[in-house]
Amino acid sequence: MSSFSRRNFLQTSALAGAGTLLAPALQAKNLEMILDKGAIGKSKWDLDTPALIVDLDKMERNIKKVHTRLQGTGVGVRPHVKTHKSPAIAKMQVAAGALGVCAAKLGEAEVMLENGIKNVLLTTVNVSAPKIIKAMALRKKHSGFIQAVDNAQNIQDLQDAAKAAGIKAEVTLDIDVIGRTGVAPGEQALALAQMIDKMPNLKFCGILAYDGGVQHVVGFKARQERALKTFEPVVKTYDMMKAAGLNMEIFSGGGTGTYDIMSVVPGFTDVQVGSYLFMDRQYVEIGGEKNETVFDDFDVSLTVIATVINNRVPGRLTTDSGAKAFTLNKPTPLVIGEPGFNYNAGSDEFGAITFEKANKTYKVGDKLEIIAPHCDPIVNLYDIIYGIRNDKVESIIPVLARGKSQ
Amino acid sequence: MSSFSRRNFLQTSALAGAGTLLAPALQAKNLEMILDKGAIGKSKWDLDTPALIVDLDKMERNIKKVHTRLQGTGVGVRPHVKTHKSPAIAKMQVAAGALGVCAAKLGEAEVMLENGIKNVLLTTVNVSAPKIIKAMALRKKHSGFIQAVDNAQNIQDLQDAAKAAGIKAEVTLDIDVIGRTGVAPGEQALALAQMIDKMPNLKFCGILAYDGGVQHVVGFKARQERALKTFEPVVKTYDMMKAAGLNMEIFSGGGTGTYDIMSVVPGFTDVQVGSYLFMDRQYVEIGGEKNETVFDDFDVSLTVIATVINNRVPGRLTTDSGAKAFTLNKPTPLVIGEPGFNYNAGSDEFGAITFEKANKTYKVGDKLEIIAPHCDPIVNLYDIIYGIRNDKVESIIPVLARGKSQ
Numbered sequence: 001m002s003s004f005s006r007r008n009f010l011q012t013s014a015l016a017g018a019g020t021l022l023a024p025a026l027q028a029k030n031l032e033m034i035l036d037k038g039a040i041g042k043s044k045w046d047l048d049t050p051a052l053i054v055d056l057d058k059m060e061r062n063i064k065k066v067h068t069r070l071q072g073t074g075v076g077v078r079p080h081v082k083t084h085k086s087p088a089i090a091k092m093q094v095a096a097g098a099l100g101v102c103a104a105k106l107g108e109a110e111v112m113l114e115n116g117i118k119n120v121l122l123t124t125v126n127v128s129a130p131k132i133i134k135a136m137a138l139r140k141k142h143s144g145f146i147q148a149v150d151n152a153q154n155i156q157d158l159q160d161a162a163k164a165a166g167i168k169a170e171v172t173l174d175i176d177v178i179g180r181t182g183v184a185p186g187e188q189a190l191a192l193a194q195m196i197d198k199m200p201n202l203k204f205c206g207i208l209a210y211d212g213g214v215q216h217v218v219g220f221k222a223r224q225e226r227a228l229k230t231f232e233p234v235v236k237t238y239d240m241m242k243a244a245g246l247n248m249e250i251f252s253g254g255g256t257g258t259y260d261i262m263s264v265v266p267g268f269t270d271v272q273v274g275s276y277l278f279m280d281r282q283y284v285e286i287g288g289e290k291n292e293t294v295f296d297d298f299d300v301s302l303t304v305i306a307t308v309i310n311n312r313v314p315g316r317l318t319t320d321s322g323a324k325a326f327t328l329n330k331p332t333p334l335v336i337g338e339p340g341f342n343y344n345a346g347s348d349e350f351g352a353i354t355f356e357k358a359n360k361t362y363k364v365g366d367k368l369e370i371i372a373p374h375c376d377p378i379v380n381l382y383d384i385i386y387g388i389r390n391d392k393v394e395s396i397i398p399v400l401a402r403g404k405s406q
Numbered sequence: 407m408s409s410f411s412r413r414n415f416l417q418t419s420a421l422a423g424a425g426t427l428l429a430p431a432l433q434a435k436n437l438e439m440i441l442d443k444g445a446i447g448k449s450k451w452d453l454d455t456p457a458l459i460v461d462l463d464k465m466e467r468n469i470k471k472v473h474t475r476l477q478g479t480g481v482g483v484r485p486h487v488k489t490h491k492s493p494a495i496a497k498m499q500v501a502a503g504a505l506g507v508c509a510a511k512l513g514e515a516e517v518m519l520e521n522g523i524k525n526v527l528l529t530t531v532n533v534s535a536p537k538i539i540k541a542m543a544l545r546k547k548h549s550g551f552i553q554a555v556d557n558a559q560n561i562q563d564l565q566d567a568a569k570a571a572g573i574k575a576e577v578t579l580d581i582d583v584i585g586r587t588g589v590a591p592g593e594q595a596l597a598l599a600q601m602i603d604k605m606p607n608l609k610f611c612g613i614l615a616y617d618g619g620v621q622h623v624v625g626f627k628a629r630q631e632r633a634l635k636t637f638e639p640v641v642k643t644y645d646m647m648k649a650a651g652l653n654m655e656i657f658s659g660g661g662t663g664t665y666d667i668m669s670v671v672p673g674f675t676d677v678q679v680g681s682y683l684f685m686d687r688q689y690v691e692i693g694g695e696k697n698e699t700v701f702d703d704f705d706v707s708l709t710v711i712a713t714v715i716n717n718r719v720p721g722r723l724t725t726d727s728g729a730k731a732f733t734l735n736k737p738t739p740l741v742i743g744e745p746g747f748n749y750n751a752g753s754d755e756f757g758a759i760t761f762e763k764a765n766k767t768y769k770v771g772d773k774l775e776i777i778a779p780h781c782d783p784i785v786n787l788y789d790i791i792y793g794i795r796n797d798k799v800e801s802i803i804p805v806l807a808r809g810k811s812q
């Protein structure tokens with residue numbers, strides 16, 4: 001890897017004349033614009049749109065609720081920051097009793113650790129040399145960083161990097177249950193766990209397994225049955241490791257759809273809930289233990305405010321919020337108060353609403369509040385979330401790890 | 407609108423203790439990380455992934471080609487920055503002979519004007535008071551800013567704001583051809599044009615009409631037929647305005663799919679091409695005038711580098727690039743050199759490849775180069791595009807208007 005050469009860059013770049021790199025003054029100005037401090041105190045209906053907002057009362061209730069519900073089960077909470085990508089919200093989760101947080105990408109973990117979150121479990125293996133080196137540098141600086149691994153080469157690479165950094169790094173093993181990431185459960189997993197355990201610069205801390213497929217299974221009982229069935233080989237693997245005398249202080253998994261299901265798994269330590277904070281159409285529709293049709297354990301706190309910009313065709317409205325404001329996830333965005341609206345966010349820039357019946361006549365400039373299809377990727381589109389209480393902006397929440405897909 | 411009160415904010419915010427607003431040092435650090443200056447000179451295969459890259463030779467050829475093709479037709483080029491969201495690329499387009507650029511959102515227009523682009527046509531109407539006031543403040547500062555309108559109330563609001571700002575603002579009328587934005591063609595459009603023309607603080611400059619539906623019609627002849635048919639009422643409207651003595655210096659429309667079709671329209675001044683820069687799977691598949699099955703007028707310059715992070719299940723590979731790296735647009739991402747790969751980017755964090763036959767055996771850590779489904783929204787996910795020449799990073803292109811959906 002060659003180092004950055006300003007002179008070389010200026011000579012060779014076709015973009016050199018275009019002032020490719022931001023001047024410091026401009027950087028500061030852009031950040032001022034992004035943080036939108038002038039919005040504090042405004043009504044949510046007066047925000048420029050599209051605006052991503054969170055109802056703070058509801059989000060705070062959601063944060064408390066997961067702990068209340070799991071009290072006495074012996075299962076803790078390790079929320080996944082891939083959902084909110086915000087150290088400010090992670091701090092609220094930790095203050096409520098979370099064991100720490102999970103991160104999906106090294107870039108997310110870095111933003112959390114560098115912004116005051118002490119305990120971060122990176123649930124994804126890092127496979128490139130620069131990423132492994134960076135991860136171990138992060139561990140050297142922050143003792144609460146734990147890295148997942150899932151193959152032998154990676155364990156050796158991590159050992160080498162930890163040794164070079166002069167540290168003993170905490171490691172968990174990712175067990176695959178859906179053919180995506182991780183090692184196969186059983187003997188293969190045991191062998192890797194023992195390999196980690198023997199490495200002088202690594203400390204084996206247990207396992208994690210995430211069943212991404214079961215979270216959105218509709219119906220509590222169907223979800224419960226599938227979640228526990230899929231987990232059987234993981235439980236066996238846990239038992240094998242326990243019998244082999246390995247350190248099993250972490251046995252992590254589950255999500256918002258299974259947070260109240262996993263506690264029957266022996267040895268299970270914590271759920272990696274993410275969406276419980278915000279909720280979305282995908283999760284509302286799976287049904288809960290007490291309410292079969294609506295999963296109402298948690299309140300929908302996250303919405304988008306959009307503006308009607310055209311109403312000239314009867315039965316149609318155009319808004320300023322398309323795929324760049326909502327993503328293309330299904331089901332479609334849901335306009336609060338207008339169950340008959342069909343919202344198509346398929347166009348990049350514009351939302352297209354069609355309807356047979358509306359509860360009011362919409363004028364150009366009218367605002368709509370809309371529930372998102374899927375909370376994680378929509379948050380990744382916005383630099384800030386407006387924190388709302390009693391319909392007014394109370395705080396600006398920077399989505400500091402937005403775009404940290406590396 | 408209440409003004410920002412630091413004291414009030416700190417007292418009331420649930421997030422106050424979390425240090426919601428970034429400290430200046432942290433801002434600078436984050437920007438350093440984002441700009442990734444250390445990547446200059448690296449091979450594209452050594453970039454941390456997911457990485458969005460553009461082949462500079464190909465992009466520069468594309469930029470030239472649209473002008474070469476339209477030479478002598480009397481039709482100019484006004485590229486749409488919603489595709490690239492980068493002032494650096496806009497400057498390259500202007501240097502190649504563009505009349506100026508189009509922007510879809512006020513936030514994009516602002517980023518362009520504040521970063522050295524002199525002529526910006528905002529193709530979307532602004533309907534809220536703060537946006538209208540901001541637009542006119544922008545026009546006061548930058549004389550090359552032109553605003554689209556599409557209704558009478560908005561024309562009056564714009565007149566009031568222009569008067570308050572002490573300017574005479576250039577305005578174009580958006581004519582609706584697909585039931586999305588704009589005014590109906592014909593008498594209604596003529597009436598609005600005359601209304602604008604009579605406003606003391608507005609200057610009527612012509613019309614624009616964008617047929618978003620026709621751009622991806624497969625087959626050149628089918629596309630040509632539909633584009634010209636849809637445009638017939640717009641042409642009539644143009645004639646009516648011309649006959650009424652209105653200033654028709656702008657008659658703008660068309661896109662990458664119709665850039666070589668619109669020049670037969672009398673009075674037509676410029677095409678709003680965007681995707682021609684980068685291309686994507688959606689555009690490649692529509693077919694061109696000379697090549698019926700592949701639209702190869704422009705080269706595919708934009709790709710994503712992804713890394714294989716798991717290969718344990720035969721016939722499957724997991725990558726580090728899912729929906730947050732690719733969007734959910736169709737068709738699916740296309741792995742270069744592996745036509746038999748089925749790439750599913752439906753998961754937020756991971757790409758799932760399934761295949762019956764691969765041209766090589768993939769190891770964990772191997773990199774893939776992948777063509778995006780749809781270029782506009784994928785660029786909106788990244789802070790930077792790596793500018794590549796001869797497979798090496800020559801420049802870092804900041805996507806300064808990324809996320810500017812307002």
